[in-house]
Amino acid sequence: MEPFDHASALEGCARGDVASLRRLYDREAGFLLAVALRIVRRREVAADVLHDAVVDIWERAGTFDRSRGAGRAWITSIVRHRALKHARAVGRETDLDPEAGAQIADEAPDPFVALAALQEGARLHGCLSRLDADRRQVILLAYVDGLSQSEIAERLGTPLGTVKAWVRRSLIALKDCLS
């Protein structure tokens, strides 16, 4: 993909320039929808999440500060938090029994495998591959699939306390590796 200046587009949004939002949308809507869909699992809900997130991006663009972080990460985090809020609010555990969850996970692309093929994913892939498979999965199930710690514990058949300890240790190891 050609480089795209997310920060400038966001600064355009902050000035009230709808064309800037449109450029950002044209560039990222498909990606952002995929992020939401992976977390909320339902197409119509994911479309609502995207809608609300784009409105959020527009309304909060004034708080974006390019010296504090990258624009693409900023908009992605808005979508993720929206999607997570939704996933938590509806208490997804009830409509996804572990078997169905595992099946969805099997059908969806494995982010760890996909990362290897992505140029910008090499660093993260390298650091994740240093973790034990279980601990790596904890991080990816949380980040990519939006599972809560208890959902992860259920999915992996691991006690909640163990999952919490793995999260902590994995984060510390990743911080060290990714810095």
Next chain:
Amino acid sequence: MIPSEPEDRDVLAGEYVLGLLDAEATTEVERMLGADADLARRVAFWEERLLPASAALGPAEVDPEQWARIERDLATRRQALGHTTALPPARPRRSLWGTAWQSPALWRATTALATAAAIVLAILPNRVSGPAESPTRYFAILQSRDAAGQESGPGWLIQIAQNGTVRSLPLADVKPGNGRSLQLWTLWDQARGPVSLGVLPPGGAIRLPPERLEAIGDGQLFEITLEPEAGSPIGRPTGRILFIGRAKGAATQSL
């Protein structure tokens, strides 16, 4: 509590980005981000470094109509805010109404007023709404309905703003119970049957897309039914009606 040790702060920021904090801790981190530049940097670190894992998913297919809906929503918002070029608020404002929403005191007080629903009607739109709120377009006071289908007084207040935000305020004690939820429906076409406006989030608001808002009119029927936690799986009510009532356009003059 936001920790002071760098390692703990990294873990907290990481858990926040992963979405593993509970609602309370998430709110606290979000509140601190504006003031605590160090924490904001640690959060940005994780947001950037983990991003490739999302990017690796590949894009999903977006409905070509979606942009038009967003654009209409933005236009409605600008109109509702009363200006065309100035910026919308940088962060969602916590209006009096928004704050009151979560106040048990107001809930109790409002419940006490339930029988005097007319008073509530007169007060809410003008006194409780902050000036930045989108003006109210419709109210509906839904009557409680028991298992035998008997109505037993006002039970739920629905407020629909110009921008499509639907707020709902219980006027009677109601607990859907474990694994159950309350779902809001409206009937704008008898032939089509009730259409879901969404599962009512506890204490929260839902927002209607503009085309749905446009379809609401005076006298339109609203109802709340008891449904499975994620909402009715079949797209029409499956549980019994707990509250029912009709929309009434808000008067335009102020008191």
